[in-house]
Amino acid sequence: MSANLDRVTVPKFTAMKAAGQKITMLTAYDFLTAALVDVAGIDGILVGDSLGMVVQGHPTTLSVTLDQVIYHAEMVGRAVGRALVVVDMPFPSYHLGNYRAIENAARGLKEARAQAVKLEGGTAQAETIAALVSAGIPVMGHCGLQPQSIHQLGGYSVQRDREQVLADARAIEQAGAFAMVLECVPAELAREVTAAVSVPTIGIGAGAACDGQILVLQDMLGLTPGRLPRHVRAYADLKQAIADAVARYRDDVRAGTFPGEEQSFR
Ligand code: KIV
Secondary structure (H helix, E strand, O other): OOOOOOOOOHHHHHHHHHOOOOEEEEEOOOHHHHHHHHHOOOOEEEEOOOHHHHOOOOOOOOOOOHHHHHHHHHHHHHHOOOOEEEEEOOOOOOOOOHHHHHHHHHHHHHHOOOOEEEOOEOHHHHHHHHHHHHOOOOEEEEEEOOHHHHHHHOOOOOOOOHHHHHHHHHHHHHOOOOEEEEEOOOHHHHHHHHHHOOOOEEEEOOOOOOOEEEEOHHHHOOOOOOOOOOOOOOOOOHHHHHHHHHHHHHHHHHHOOOOOHHHOOO
């Protein structure tokens, strides 16, 4: 079997930061959207635990299980030929000791054919990150806003504690992570973190100075119901496009104009 030379790898992420090339990432949770995102040339696809809110309709990410993430990641892994696939570790799949964290993270690589895992936490998770990395599992860290700690935080707010965010980012880097998500931190602080660490920072609500950006696919496609968070730019209005298409279909069926001649067999 020949290797795909275009494949985005973990070392490629490192090289992109060194070369000053911005890294593009989006989430995906299924075969169809992952294939579309991959073909469009996005560098990394995260099978995020945001699937709990986006796909399952829960109010937080906390109810997502490892089996559910693996179920979605397997579909994404099968669809993707170029992008780096990263599997999110759901709560509490990496909080119960290094042995279980390695066992759980390995499922992402073995069953979903992902190249890396992501987990939330800085100083608090440094030991776990180091254990995964020494087992040969590439880790993307995640600091700033950590949605799995929503009940401790009391809400999805911008994280302004400069010392804490810097300490978390440095701990993630020193533990051996190859990249980190910086979520909802002031743009100036994200710039400082990006300059302070040697690994790429992937921002979401963290300004333009990060080494890359990630958005939830359904948010940037304008599919998510309700008001979009401030950090999202909607690049399409698929919610409206779907509503229009469904209404036209409904009206055609009611009027007897669908199916027409072209959709009927002789
Ligand atoms: O779960 C997720 O989609 C994430 C991104 C928002 C970074 O963690």
